[in-house]
Amino acid sequence: MEIAIILALDVLNGASALFLLCLGLAIIFGMMRIINLAHGEFVMLGAYATVVSANAGLNIWVAMLVVAPLFTGLVGLVVERCLIRFLYGRLVDSMLATWGLSLTLIGVVTTIFGNTINGVPTPLGGFSIGAYRSSWYTIFLFAMACVMCALVYVVLRRTRFGLIARAVMQNPGMAAALGVNPARIYMATFTLGAAVTGLAGGLLAPVSGITPVMGGAFVAKCFITVVGGGAAILSGTLSAAGLFGFVNQLGAYFTTPVYGEVILFLSAIILIRLLPQGISGRFFKGTL
């Protein structure tokens, strides 16, 4: 029984982390159709922003929840203005450009901080369930996933910006005819996506080793989750992250971590084969 609770927490942890990592990508790729291969490096930037500011004496929570998204959002803004805005509607070109961007970011961070492993200690402690122990941070990650989910929902559904953003993504020409400036909306949406990704990096900083190349471990998983989720940003990412997090964590527990990864990618292939439009192409059609 106790082990079941611990396992449930593991699954919750895996799914929350995956959801947080994918949300920014879902906004950038799902809404804007920009294949951002530098997604993993945005995670890395968020993590570095957290580590650097926390080691400089800033409160760890401020570093994670404020500095990481602000800094990464800022980088996102610059990147959009200097690079991405020339590439809207050119899928392959944007892919190549962001791949180059990812290599550049890795190079810059390596030059500044070296390729040593960095990190901050995990805040909050552990708690025990019978003979087993787990960490409060797991619960915190889950709570953050819920908060981010609600936040993105409210912004896209209930605010004027959200309405305009969705309109621009669906039909930029029509939106422009109605007096909206699509370029500005694109810029804001990309910045938002980068900031959300940076936040995920900040939240993962205390539980991972931080190196300039850490982004590579996330980017493939994020893409299959977003593609597996389909067109609906929120419900798609949520359901795909839940499913893949569940499969990966349980697979890793009952077999080995090697097979855990294999099972995750296999189930993604099967899912895409059965539901070519992703989960939300069939089940949450038309939702956010």
Next chain:
Amino acid sequence: MAINRRRFLTTSLTASASLVAAPAILTRGAFGADDPILVGSLHDQSGPIGTSGVPMVKSLELGISEINAAGGLLGRPLKLVHYDTQSNIQMYSQYAQQLALKDKVAVVHGGITSASREAIRPTFDRFRVLYFYNTLYEGGVCDRNTFCTGTTPAQTVEKLVPYAMSKSGKKAYIIAADYNYGQITAKWMQKYVKDNGGETLSVDFFPLDVTNFGPTISKIQAAKPDLILSALVGGNHTAFYRQWTAAGMKGQIPIASTTFGLVNEPSTLDAAESDAILGAYGYFEELTTPASTSYVEKLKMQSPDIPYISELAAATYEGFYLWAEGVKKAGSLDRMAVIEALETGISFDGPSGKVTIDHATHHVVRNAFLASVKDRKWSVLESYPDAKPLDTAGVCDLIKNPADNQQYVIDI
């Protein structure tokens, strides 16, 4: 002068032949007694393994400048030919060929992971370039052209496992990186646990890009071991120690590792996350012998922001000096003459103490040390003088079979 077909052919043939031969003739002609002896180096200076490689190259540079200051080898100065392999196996193969064929170096020191060593070792065998591998590894390489100066499991794991078991208990849980180093080291760990009357509950392998250790931590808790043996490698795997502490498991089950602290883990992890982790290596920067302190001082003077100076760096320094002693003894750079000189059991007093080449295995007899992390530094608890590479000696005898050339793997 009329050019007929035959004359055109002969002139163009001579011209192209002399063009092809020119570099050889020119370099031969330009060679003087004072030309530097080239020492090849293949070490990652960037990428995931770069941090390990930097102090190794710095050690080579230090050794070369010391020997040059003392008048060089055979009356000639030494010069380093270094290539950054960027943590990329393909680069290792390319640069190995370049060192052997284009630069024509006298010796190559290099390779950090076992995978990189196995990528370049055949190249140096084929092109007859003497090769030194100066990294602790899983043991078993048996090759007359190769000298391995780092520690092997019989020198470190064999001391670490019984010590850790005596402090905690008999039931061990092994976690290791999923490539040849982790796989083979895990086998040695299992063997030593069994030899000491213990039991291995489970062996888990992790690809190098695994960052989430939640399921494993639950699994370890369910198995209730007395001791965790870790051969995890690299940045992503550092997350294990962090998540372990976050779950409140630190202090519940002790950890002994064959890889922890080789780079800069103790200084990047919090004291609460790393305290009391056990490790055994052939060298620690914290050793207080005069040879060790002067070596560390010289390295830090040469490059003030050098990362942690571990066995990797010390063994590279010692490996380089062993080669230099071999050349001195042979009185020539000829590969076979140097190998035969080294096989007479040449030794060198390095920062870790006396290191001696063992003829039968081409490994070294060297001191080993056991330490635990205390307040983000290693504190040395035990030392084991003149530890022999018994694992490799059990399978490899280059005196009897000089033509042997393979890596033996232990069977369990």
